Amino acid sequence: MLKVAMLSTGEEVLHGDIVDTNAAWLSREFFQNGFALNKRSTVGDAKTSLVEELLMLSFNADVVVVNGGLGPTTDDLSSECAALAAEQELKLFPEWLEKLETFFAQRKIKMPESNIKQAMLPEKAIILDNPIGTACGFKVQINDCWFYFTPGVPKEFKLMVNEQILPDLKKQYPQQVGLECSRLYTFGTTESGISDKLDKLHLPQGYVLGYRSYLPFIEVKLFGPRNDLDTRVKLLQMIYSHLEQHVVSVDEPMLEHIGHLMAEKGMSLALAEQSTKGWLSNWLLSNAEIEKLSGHSWILSHKAEEGLGHQDPLAASFALAAATKEKCATDLSLVTGMLNEDHFTVSLSAPQGEWGQTVKFNRAYASGEQKQIIGTIAADMLRRYLEGKPILAKYSSVTTVKDMYLPSSVLG
Amino acid sequence: MLKVAMLSTGEEVLHGDIVDTNAAWLSREFFQNGFALNKRSTVGDAKTSLVEELLMLSFNADVVVVNGGLGPTTDDLSSECAALAAEQELKLFPEWLEKLETFFAQRKIKMPESNIKQAMLPEKAIILDNPIGTACGFKVQINDCWFYFTPGVPKEFKLMVNEQILPDLKKQYPQQVGLECSRLYTFGTTESGISDKLDKLHLPQGYVLGYRSYLPFIEVKLFGPRNDLDTRVKLLQMIYSHLEQHVVSVDEPMLEHIGHLMAEKGMSLALAEQSTKGWLSNWLLSNAEIEKLSGHSWILSHKAEEGLGHQDPLAASFALAAATKEKCATDLSLVTGMLNEDHFTVSLSAPQGEWGQTVKFNRAYASGEQKQIIGTIAADMLRRYLEGKPILAKYSSVTTVKDMYLPSSVLG
Known part of the structure; x- marks a missing residue:
C-alpha cells in the first residue's frame, strides 16, 4: 500500500498561532483522490529538527507533501534542509530567477536581494510552477521517497496541489483509484x-x-x-x-439550497430577529440569491418586546411576523422571538398563513451556539415551506413546548 | 533542552473531517507555560501505525501528550496501543469502573457493556481524572518518555491539561519557566x-x-x-x-474593549446596516454590555437606498445615521452604507455631530471579508469616539476617498 504523509513547517503553525487549515484541506483532497494520508506531522523552523523529520519520513513513506518555509526570509529553511537531507548541493535555477525578475518588473518594484534565495533549490530538484506567487514549489527524491515542497500561502498551495501535484501523482501511481x-x-x-x-x-x-x-x-x-x-x-x-x-x-449546503428554492419560486423574504441578534440575517443574506429577494431585516432590542403587549411569546412572535411581512411588502417573513431562560419562539408567515413554535433547549449551549441553533431552525421552517413539506419538525437539541398554525382565513 | 511533542489520533482528524483545534490550543498553552512543542504529529486508527508512532516519539521526546482514542468504541485504540508500546498488560482499574457506574447511575441509564473498556489501562498507568466525561486520561512511561493520554472532546481535554497535566509537568520540570x-x-x-x-x-x-x-x-x-x-x-x-x-x-479583544467603554460612558447605540447585512449587529451584539445598551438595528435592502433620494452616498449615509439615532432614541448610531463597486461609506452620529467617510478597497476581497473590514472600520470609529480620539483614521486595506464632519450646530 502506498504510504503518503504530510509535513507542515513553521513556528507559527507549531506554536498554534495559525490553525493549520492547509493540512485539513490536503487531507480531504488526497483522501478523495485515492491518496489517503497515513500520517501528518508538524515541526518548527529549527534546521536540525526539520532535517531529522525529512529523513524520518523518507524511511517511512513513499510520498510526502511538505508545506511552508519557501519564503525569502532567514527563517524559511525548507530548500536548504531538503538539500541537506537529500545530500545535494543548493543550486541557482536561472529559469525561476527569470520568473522572479519578471514578477517584480511587472509590479515596477526592484527585486529585493533576499528573493534570490527563492531560486536556490537542491540540484536535482524539479520545479513546480507557482503562477500566483514568488515561491516555486519543487519535487525531489530523498532516499526512496518523493517529496513535494509547497508554499504556505493557502491560495498558492491549493493551486499547486490541484494543478501539478495531484496530476503528477496520478501519472506515477495509476493504480490508486480516486473516489x-x-x-x-x-x-x-x-x-x-x-x-x-x-x-x-x-x-x-x-x-x-x-x-x-x-x-x-x-x-x-x-x-x-x-x-x-x-x-x-x-x-x-x-x-x-x-x-x-x-x-x-x-450535494449542496443548506444555504445554497434555500437560495435556489427561493429563486425558483420567486418569493421575497423579510426577517425580524430577537434572540438571534443579526446572526440569521448575516447568514441568509450572505447568499446572493436570498439577498436579491430580501426586504429589510429588523433586529429588535428587549425594549421592543415589552412594548408589544403580548403576554404569550408565541402570540408576540406571530404578531411580529405578520407586521414584518406587511411592512416590508414581502411574500414571506421569518421571525426569531425573544430567548427567555432556555425557551424561544420561531415563526414563519406566508400567503397561506402562519406557523410558529415555542421550543426549549435540551441542554446548556454557549450563546453563539444558541444563535446558530435558533437561526437554523428558523431557516429550516423556510426550507420546508419552500419544498412543500410539513413546516414543523423535531430536532435533537430542542424539545417542542407548543406549536401553532393559523391559516390566512383565520388571520383575516 | 526538554523535548515536548503532541500526537493527535483518529481517522477524522487525519483525513481532515475535523480541524484539529485541540492541537493549536495545546501548542499555545504549552508555549506560554514554558513547554514549547518541538513536534506535533497525527495518525489514524490503524493499530500498527499508532504503536509505531508512539515508539518513534518515545525515542525522540521527553514528554508527549496524546489526544483522542479513549472512547468506548472499537476504533478507540489508544489504551491498547499504549500497553503494546510500553510492553505492559491491559488491566481493569476498579476505581475508574466505579466512577463510570456512578456516572451512568446518576443519569439513570444502564451502563453499556462497551464502556467497561474505558477502565482498561496499561497496568502501570496513573489515572488522570475527567470530572466531566467517561474517558479518564492516564500517564504512562514508554522507554524514557512520559506520555499523557487525553480525551478528544475539547472541553474535557482542556480541563485535564489545565488542572492536571500542566501542574504535574511544572512539578516534574521546575526549571522550565513559564512566560x-x-x-x-x-x-x-x-x-x-x-x-x-x-x-x-x-x-x-x-x-x-x-x-x-x-x-x-x-x-x-x-x-x-x-x-x-x-x-x-x-x-x-x-x-x-x-x-x-x-x-x-x-490585553482584551476590540469587542470587549468597546463593551467596557460603552458601559463606562453609559451611552446607548443603534445600528443601520446596508453593506454589512447583519454582520455588524451579529458581532457587536454578541457582547453582553453592548447588547444591553442597544436599541434596534435595521438591515436595509437595496430598495431602501433608492427611496432615500440622495445622489451622494455619503449624504445618504449621514441622513440614515441621523434618522436611526432619532427613531431609536439612542445616544449614538453607526451606519454602514451601500457597497457600490469597491466603494462604501461608514458614518457615526453622536450628540456632538456626525462623522462619515467614503472609502474604497485597495484590492479584491471575498464578500465575507468585505463585511468584516467594513464592519470593523465602523466599530473602530465608535471606539475612537468613546476614547476621545480623532474619529477618522487610515487603514491599509482601504483608501479614503472623502470624509466629512458636521457638528450638531450645523445639523441643527
Missing part, C-alpha cells in the same frame, strides 16, 4: 443517531461512509467508485430514506 | 508593516515578540519573564508608540 463523494447535509440529529441508523447498512464493495460535523450540521459523505451512477443513486436513496426528516439538502 | 504574555490588538495594518517597525527594537534578554493574525486583526504578543512589571510596562509603551494608530485594544 467519488456524494454529500447529504443533516440538521437536528446527532452523529451517534446517524450512525445507529446507517451502520447496519450493507454497502457494496468499494463504498464507505464518512461523517463531518460542524455545528449545527452533520455532513454524511458517501465515498465510492466513479462512474457507477446506478449503484450510487440507489445507495443515496436508501441513506436518504433513513435520515429523511433530518436531511436539509443534498 | 507571561501581553497582547496588543491591531487593525488596519499588515504583518510586514508591523514587523518593519518592531523588528528593529532591541528587546531585553528573555523577551520575544509573536504575531497572530486572523482577519481583520493582527495580535502582537509580547512574551517575557513573569513578575517583571517595570520592564514589561516600558516595553509595552514602546511597542504601543510604534503602532499607536493601529492599536484597537490592549
Whole structure:
C-alpha cells in the first residue's frame, strides 16, 4: 500500500498561532483522490529538527507533501534542509530567477536581494510552477521517497496541489483509484443517531461512509467508485430514506439550497430577529440569491418586546411576523422571538398563513451556539415551506413546548 | 533542552473531517507555560501505525501528550496501543469502573457493556481524572518518555491539561519557566508593516515578540519573564508608540474593549446596516454590555437606498445615521452604507455631530471579508469616539476617498 504523509513547517503553525487549515484541506483532497494520508506531522523552523523529520519520513513513506518555509526570509529553511537531507548541493535555477525578475518588473518594484534565495533549490530538484506567487514549489527524491515542497500561502498551495501535484501523482501511481463523494447535509440529529441508523447498512464493495460535523450540521459523505451512477443513486436513496426528516439538502449546503428554492419560486423574504441578534440575517443574506429577494431585516432590542403587549411569546412572535411581512411588502417573513431562560419562539408567515413554535433547549449551549441553533431552525421552517413539506419538525437539541398554525382565513 | 511533542489520533482528524483545534490550543498553552512543542504529529486508527508512532516519539521526546482514542468504541485504540508500546498488560482499574457506574447511575441509564473498556489501562498507568466525561486520561512511561493520554472532546481535554497535566509537568520540570504574555490588538495594518517597525527594537534578554493574525486583526504578543512589571510596562509603551494608530485594544479583544467603554460612558447605540447585512449587529451584539445598551438595528435592502433620494452616498449615509439615532432614541448610531463597486461609506452620529467617510478597497476581497473590514472600520470609529480620539483614521486595506464632519450646530 502506498504510504503518503504530510509535513507542515513553521513556528507559527507549531506554536498554534495559525490553525493549520492547509493540512485539513490536503487531507480531504488526497483522501478523495485515492491518496489517503497515513500520517501528518508538524515541526518548527529549527534546521536540525526539520532535517531529522525529512529523513524520518523518507524511511517511512513513499510520498510526502511538505508545506511552508519557501519564503525569502532567514527563517524559511525548507530548500536548504531538503538539500541537506537529500545530500545535494543548493543550486541557482536561472529559469525561476527569470520568473522572479519578471514578477517584480511587472509590479515596477526592484527585486529585493533576499528573493534570490527563492531560486536556490537542491540540484536535482524539479520545479513546480507557482503562477500566483514568488515561491516555486519543487519535487525531489530523498532516499526512496518523493517529496513535494509547497508554499504556505493557502491560495498558492491549493493551486499547486490541484494543478501539478495531484496530476503528477496520478501519472506515477495509476493504480490508486480516486473516489467519488456524494454529500447529504443533516440538521437536528446527532452523529451517534446517524450512525445507529446507517451502520447496519450493507454497502457494496468499494463504498464507505464518512461523517463531518460542524455545528449545527452533520455532513454524511458517501465515498465510492466513479462512474457507477446506478449503484450510487440507489445507495443515496436508501441513506436518504433513513435520515429523511433530518436531511436539509443534498450535494449542496443548506444555504445554497434555500437560495435556489427561493429563486425558483420567486418569493421575497423579510426577517425580524430577537434572540438571534443579526446572526440569521448575516447568514441568509450572505447568499446572493436570498439577498436579491430580501426586504429589510429588523433586529429588535428587549425594549421592543415589552412594548408589544403580548403576554404569550408565541402570540408576540406571530404578531411580529405578520407586521414584518406587511411592512416590508414581502411574500414571506421569518421571525426569531425573544430567548427567555432556555425557551424561544420561531415563526414563519406566508400567503397561506402562519406557523410558529415555542421550543426549549435540551441542554446548556454557549450563546453563539444558541444563535446558530435558533437561526437554523428558523431557516429550516423556510426550507420546508419552500419544498412543500410539513413546516414543523423535531430536532435533537430542542424539545417542542407548543406549536401553532393559523391559516390566512383565520388571520383575516 | 526538554523535548515536548503532541500526537493527535483518529481517522477524522487525519483525513481532515475535523480541524484539529485541540492541537493549536495545546501548542499555545504549552508555549506560554514554558513547554514549547518541538513536534506535533497525527495518525489514524490503524493499530500498527499508532504503536509505531508512539515508539518513534518515545525515542525522540521527553514528554508527549496524546489526544483522542479513549472512547468506548472499537476504533478507540489508544489504551491498547499504549500497553503494546510500553510492553505492559491491559488491566481493569476498579476505581475508574466505579466512577463510570456512578456516572451512568446518576443519569439513570444502564451502563453499556462497551464502556467497561474505558477502565482498561496499561497496568502501570496513573489515572488522570475527567470530572466531566467517561474517558479518564492516564500517564504512562514508554522507554524514557512520559506520555499523557487525553480525551478528544475539547472541553474535557482542556480541563485535564489545565488542572492536571500542566501542574504535574511544572512539578516534574521546575526549571522550565513559564512566560507571561501581553497582547496588543491591531487593525488596519499588515504583518510586514508591523514587523518593519518592531523588528528593529532591541528587546531585553528573555523577551520575544509573536504575531497572530486572523482577519481583520493582527495580535502582537509580547512574551517575557513573569513578575517583571517595570520592564514589561516600558516595553509595552514602546511597542504601543510604534503602532499607536493601529492599536484597537490592549490585553482584551476590540469587542470587549468597546463593551467596557460603552458601559463606562453609559451611552446607548443603534445600528443601520446596508453593506454589512447583519454582520455588524451579529458581532457587536454578541457582547453582553453592548447588547444591553442597544436599541434596534435595521438591515436595509437595496430598495431602501433608492427611496432615500440622495445622489451622494455619503449624504445618504449621514441622513440614515441621523434618522436611526432619532427613531431609536439612542445616544449614538453607526451606519454602514451601500457597497457600490469597491466603494462604501461608514458614518457615526453622536450628540456632538456626525462623522462619515467614503472609502474604497485597495484590492479584491471575498464578500465575507468585505463585511468584516467594513464592519470593523465602523466599530473602530465608535471606539475612537468613546476614547476621545480623532474619529477618522487610515487603514491599509482601504483608501479614503472623502470624509466629512458636521457638528450638531450645523445639523441643527
